[in-house]
Amino acid sequence: MAQTPSEKKADSARDAALRDSYVKAEKKLRENHGEEFNRIRAQILKDDHGITWAPKPTAEEKAAEQLAAILNEFPDLVDKVTPRVDQQGGAS
Numbered sequence: 369m370a371q372t373p374s375e376k377k378a379d380s381a382r383d384a385a386l387r388d389s390y391v392k393a394e395k396k397l398r399e400n401h402g403e404e405f406n407r408i409r410a411q412i413l414k415d416d417h418g419i420t421w422a423p424k425p426t427a428e429e430k431a432a433e434q435l436a437a438i439l440n441e442f443p444d445l446v447d448k449v450t451p452r453v454d455q456q457g458g459a460s
Contacts, residue, residue: 371379398405406423413419425433439446 410421410423413421435449439449
């Protein structure tokens with residue numbers, strides 16, 4: 369039996385709600401369990417599609433890499449960016 373227009377509209381609204389809830393749930397999982405989500409995603413890409421993937425580094429990771437490269441190139445700067453501990457145990 370064919371659906372009435374109101375039944376089709378109800379099914380369409382239900383499908384839209386299901387899609388919306390899926391997107392929101394995926395976002396919440398990624399926020400709360402991002403490392404695990406990315407690990408699983410990378411494994412699925414590798415196993416199912418033969419693609420090697422890693423998430424982009426965070427801004428903090430990029431900065432740490434850049435700082436390490438600068439300090440490697442200019443070792444004299446290490447003393448300028450490393451806190452010194454004075455005789456009384458406090459940082460200066």
